[in-house]
């Protein structure tokens with residue numbers, strides 16, 4: 001037997017003994033030390049200063065800084081700015097935040113155009129597994145939800161954004177149920193609630209491990225039934241602004257024929273999602289194919305301030321084996337029903353229900369200090385003992401409650417009801433983003449940002465289940481605010497004036513751009 | 529366990545022969561041989577249905593269907609991604625419907641003409657018993673139908689194979705949404721909480737907490 005198999009056997013052998021084993025949580029102090037020492041957010045070489053623009057002098061990872069400082073793809077195009085479309089609201093991004101905003105604004109009578117890079121619904125939202133948080137059990141309150149999230153975010157969350165999230169959460173979930181989203185129920189018909197990492201009360205609503213699929217499927221169907229105008233495979237490449245710098249529309253690119261599309265809009269909602277496909281610091285990712293931080297560089301060029309642009313969530317349990325699914329998420333919900341993390345010696349090393357940054361840091365520590373397991377492709381990881389879930393919760397739990405996970409691994413002849421799987425942190429979520437107020441408006445007038453592309457709400461670490469709530473609460477708020485604004489404002493002239501200002505400060509900083517952003521897609525094509 | 533790069537297998541992509549490393553997915557094989565793919569990829573995680581594909585394996589007479597981000601290359605496999613095609617999507621408004629079970633036949637009249645050939649079930653990459661789901665919807669068992677269609681990724685592979693021209697995934701989605709809107713138990717716990725928030729039950733506590741310094745919030749324990 002090789003080391004890998006021996007180690008796996010050790011895990012299988014010790015399972016029974018570990019059923020009742022408890023591991024103490026680290027004290028807040030110990031957590032800080034662990035995170036500072038091992039979490040990728042604290043790796044100095046990975047960061048640099050942003051050299052110009054609204055966040056000049058602040059730090060972020062090289063991968064993002066390069067995009068923020070890159071040139072616009074329309075800079076030298078001599079583009080005619082005669083609009084192809086004129087709408088009250090242009091929503092950009094066909095994930096959960098974008099679809100929710102579009103539906104809300106349309107229901108209020110706004111004339112809405114929804115443009116997205118891939119197809120409607122090809123997004124991080126559809127991939128969400130674990131669930132959506134909402135404080136509804138009798139012994140739970142919005143205040144508990146607030147405090148848990150604040151602590152999980154290392155007290156850096158924007159208090160106003162967070163209060164609005166937890167207070168409007170129940171109404172947002174009610175809206176989902178009213179349009180046909182089905183969450184798991186207990187035997188008595190009540191909504192079934194479970195615990196997530198960093199939460200003091202059970203607060204997670206789920207639809208098996210297909211929560212995002214269920215939500216996205218319904219939202220997408222809603223957008224189609226509402227007959228909202230839709231442009232697929234038409235990513236945004238630049239914003240349009242007026243003389244005063246307020247947003248007046250956007251330039252899209254039809255990626256089938258390469259032509260630009262000019263949209264004049266009273267307001268724009270950027271709901272372009274996350275950053276995973278930039279593979280920051282070489283990490284694999286759990287994100288969908290289009291998660292390339294497009295919204296951040298585009299908003300930045302138009303003068304929008306970013307916040308917490310230096311912090312990312314590395315989900316502790318991305319698959320490390322088999323190679324084709326490296327980075328794919330192994331949902332946290334499995335840990336909340338008992339799955340344990342073990343090192344090469346079959347020993348536990350962390351309380352699995354601490355926040356994600358703490359657990360991820362502990363996995364990295366084990367691997368760096370030689371207690372990880374090396375895969376045939378050369379990745380490192382630790383064991384996540386999944387069969388334990390059936391042992392603790394009863395046979396069939398994995399099959400019934402985590403059908404997606406069982407199916408994913410069975411495609412590679414791995415039976416997660418019998419064997420543990422190898423995991424390593426995967427780049428999962430952009431904690432920060434474009435700074436917004438409680439209506440989702442950025443520091444650029446008429447430019448709204450909703451969902452993962454926005455920042456502030458989650459502080460320096462997002463809690464499980466808060467992002468799905470975020471996209472519904474803030475998708476609705478942004479949709480409402482823009483629909484109301486459309487009634488009170490007129491169309492303003494679409495220009496590219498902000499690019500002149502951008503080029504000016506770029507020049508003053510002594511930077512000659514050598515690349516353009518957004519990149520739209522990661523490049524995996526072998527060109528040898 | 530074999531390494532991804534241990535050995536090469538021979539495959540055909542859109543009719544052209546290539547050798548690619550064993551153990552990779554069909555999408556990864558396309559990248560490996562230098563193909564740009566934009567249409568045909570969404571999540572890369574088996575849940576969005578963008579990468580629907582037709583394929584044949586060396587040992588079988590069958591034309592199979594699956595998800596290219598999930599299928600693994602094997603010796604002799606031949607595949608092409610599915611071109612997108614228009615799927616009929618009836619427009620309906622659940623808030624204006626009174627009898628969703630009867631209304632099924634208004635929006636999807638062809639559903640009643642299922643001829644039980646089971647081609648849909650065989651085409652489904654998610655292992656859904658599509659035919660059973662359709663019949664349950666026909667008979668008004670929306671709950672049963674909804675359970676069948678839970679893992680549906682809307683890849684549309686069940687649509688072109690249907691001899692009765694049913695867009696089965698759309699029927700499943702209708703049944704699920706109608707089940708959720710009309711027939712699930714009411715969520716009183718949510719209604720209660722929404723009212724408590726509206727009527728200011730937590731306002732005093734909010735005032736107390738929001739006026740506390742951050743340091744104190746770190747350790748504050750709520751009742």
Ligand SMILES: Cc1cc2nc3c(=O)[nH]c(=O)nc-3n(C[C@H](O)[C@H](O)[C@H](O)COP(=O)(O)OP(=O)(O)OC[C@H]3O[C@@H](n4cnc5c(N)ncnc54)[C@H](O)[C@@H]3O)c2cc1C
Pocket residue numbers: 092093094095096097098115116117118119121122123124125126127128129130131132133211212234235236237271272273274286287288290291292294295329428429450451452453464465466467468469471518520
């Ligand atoms: C695997 C996985 C599991 C998760 N599980 C959970 C969970 O259990 N609970 C939870 O709360 N959160 C979870 N999350 C996080 C959560 O799903 C996302 O943060 C959230 O859904 C983001 O929604 P969004 O609408 O902001 O972005 P997305 O859903 O990613 O949508 C963004 C959309 O914009 C499009 N786009 C990108 N660039 C452009 C452009 N230039 N022009 C036009 N369109 C563009 C994208 O293609 C996409 O359609 C998970 C995330 C992943 C990846």
Ligand code: FES
Pocket residue numbers: 568569570571572573574575576577578579580595596597598681
């Ligand atoms: S790319 Fe989403 S299912 Fe394959």
